[in-house]
Amino acid sequence: DQQVKQNSPSLSVQEGRISILNCDYTNSMFDYFLWYKKYPAEGPTFLISISSIKDKNEDGRFTVFLNKSAKHLSLHIVPSQPGDSAVYFCAASDGNRDDKIIFGKGTRLHILP
Amino acid sequence: GAGVSQTPSNKVTEKGKYVELRCDPISGHTALYWYRQSLGQGPEFLIYFQGTGAADDSGLPNDRFFAVRPEGSVSTLKIQRTERGDSAVYLCASSSWGQGTNTGELFFGEGSRLTVL
Numbered sequence: 001d002q003q004v005k006q007n008s009p010s011l012s013v014q015e016g017r018i019s020i021l022n023c024d025y026t027n028s029m030f031d032y033f034l035w036y037k038k039y040p041a042e043g044p045t046f047l048i049s050i051s052s053i054k055d056k057n058e059d060g061r062f063t064v065f066l067n068k069s070a071k072h073l074s075l076h077i078v079p080s081q082p083g084d085s086a087v088y089f090c091a092a093s094d095g096n097r098d099d100k101i102i103f104g105k106g107t108r109l110h111i112l113p
Numbered sequence: 114g115a116g117v118s119q120t121p122s123n124k125v126t127e128k129g130k131y132v133e134l135r136c137d138p139i140s141g142h143t144a145l146y147w148y149r150q151s152l153g154q155g156p157e158f159l160i161y162f163q164g165t166g167a168a169d170d171s172g173l174p175n176d177r178f179f180a181v182r183p184e185g186s187v188s189t190l191k192i193q194r195t196e197r198g199d200s201a202v203y204l205c206a207s208s209s210w211g212q213g214t215n216t217g218e219l220f221f222g223e224g225s226r227l228t229v230l
Contacts, residue, residue: 006155034218043117043204043221044156089155099144099208100169101219103155 003027004092006104014112019077021107023090026071030092034101035064035075038087047088048075077109085111115139117222119205125228126195134190134225138207145188146219147180148204156204162188195229202226 005024013019021035031052036044050057050064050073057064063076077084090104118137126132138145143164148156158172165185173179177195182188192199203226206219 004155009153036219041223043206043223044219045221046218049218099163100158100161100171101146102158103148105153105155 001026002104003030004090004102004104006088006090006107008107009105010108010110012110012112013080015082016079019075019080019084019109019111021075021077021088021090021109023073023075023104024071025073025090025092027092027094027102028071029094030102031095032093033064033066033073034091034093035062036089036091036103038089038106044089080109080111082111082113085109117205117207117220119203119222119225121225122223123226123228125230127230128195128197130195130229132192132195132227134192134203134205134227136188136190136205136207136222138186138188138205139220140186142207142209142220143185144208145182146206146208147188147190148206149201150204150224151201159190159203192227195227197229200227200229 034049035047038044048059048062048064050066066073087106087108089106091101093101120135145162147159150156160170160180162182177193180190202224204224206221208219
C-alpha cells in the first residue's frame with residue numbers, strides 16, 4: 001500500500017525550461033513533506049521541505065507547492081540545468097506519530113541540452 | 114568523518130548466510146534510520162532509532178532482520194538466513210530531528226549493496 005505515490009517514472013525537460021515533478025499521498029495525517037535528489041551510486045540528498053501549515057516554500061530555483069485538499073504536492077525547478085538530471089523522491093511524515101519518513105518510488109528527470 | 118559512513122559498500126553472500134551491515138552516523142545526530150532500496154523503487158523504511166532505542170521498527174520485513182544501536186551512535190543491521198529477495202541497497206541515514214530542529218533533513222550514507230546468490 002503506497003502512501004506516497006509518484007506516478008511518473010521519468011520526465012524529460014529541455015534545459016532552461018521548467019521541470020514539474022508531481023507527488024500524491026493518501027495518508028491525511030502526513031504533516032511534513034520533503035523532496036530528495038539522488039545521483040547514481042550515491043545516497044539521496046535533501047532538497048527542500050514544506051510543512052502542512054504552508055502551501056508554498058521556495059529555495060532558489062526550487063519551489064515546492066502543497067495542496068492539502070487534493071493531497072498533492074509538486075516540485076518546480078526553474079530554470080532546469082543539466083546537473084538537475086537525477087532521480088527525485090517525494091517523502092512524507094506524520095510528525096504527531098513519530099519521525100518515520102515514507103518515500104515514493106521516484107521520478108527520473110532528464111534535462112535535455 | 115563528516116558524513117554518514119556505511120560498511121561494507123558491497124557484500125556478496127550465499128543464501129542462508131548471516132550478514133551484518135554497519136552504519137556510522139554523523140556525530141551528535143540522535144536519530145538514525147535504516148532503509149532498503151530495490152531496483153526501480155524508492156527507499157523502503159525498515160527501522161528508526163532515537164538514541165539507543167528503536168522508536169519504530171514496523172518496517173522490518175520479518176524476524177530474520179534485526180538492528181541494534183547499543184551506544185546511541187553506530188548501528189548494525191543484522192540479517193539471518195539471507196534469501197535472494199534480500200538483495201538490495203541498504204541505506205542508513207541520520208538526522209538531528211527531535212533535538213530541537215525540524216527540517217526533517219535526513220543525511221544518507223552511500224549505502225551497502227547486498228547481493229544474495
